Amino acid sequence: MRHFEDFGLETLVKTLLEEEQTGQCLLWNSFQEGGLWIGLGRILRVDLKGKQLEPETMLQDLMAWDSGNLLFVPRDTASGVWNPVSNAQIESAHHYRQAFSQLWMDYQDADLPEVIMRPQRTDTLSVVALQLLESIDGSLCVGQLHSVLAFDRLTLLQAMKELEDRQMLFIERVR
Numbered sequence: 006m007r008h009f010e011d012f013g014l015e016t017l018v019k020t021l022l023e024e025e026q027t028g029q030c031l032l033w034n035s036f037q038e039g040g041l042w043i044g045l046g047r048i049l050r051v052d053l054k055g056k057q058l059e060p061e062t063m064l065q066d067l068m069a070w071d072s073g074n075l076l077f078v079p080r081d082t083a084s085g086v087w088n089p090v091s092n093a094q095i096e097s098a099h100h101y102r103q104a105f106s107q108l109w110m111d112y113q114d115a116d117l118p119e120v121i122m123r124p125q126r127t128d129t130l131s132v133v134a135l136q137l138l139e140s141i142d143g144s145l146c147v148g149q150l151h152s153v154l155a156f157d158r159l160t161l162l163q164a165m166k167e168l169e170d171r172q173m174l175f176i177e178r179v180r
Contacts, residue, residue, distance in 0.1 A: 034073030065101035114148030
């Protein structure tokens, strides 16, 4: 078991793929659990507990984790009937992480959002922003909100920025 803030999840996954490893990466942090199944150097399956996202979005979300724990359990053979993730999808996850990192400078796991204004009837907000507004109760930090909402990290942060830009949210930044 290792803490991947020390070496970077993306680097480790690329190394496992280059070495054509087979096994399961168990990943967890304070708020979430996930897994990667690798077979002969290809990502076969990605899973995030409690999320029903497209596989590529799930991979992008997982690769955006800045810290957490990782346990790689090697297997002798690849099993399962999953569609392997392509190199293009791994590259897409890299770009996703870059976009996420830009927003992450402003919104971090322990930050506490508070609703200061509800939308008017004439306000047009994204579905994600509306669901986010409904979920903010003053006790859930950003990391907890991400774990309870069915959206990927980048989409959630974009909705948070949308609400903060429109002065509907106050973010207590805990640094």
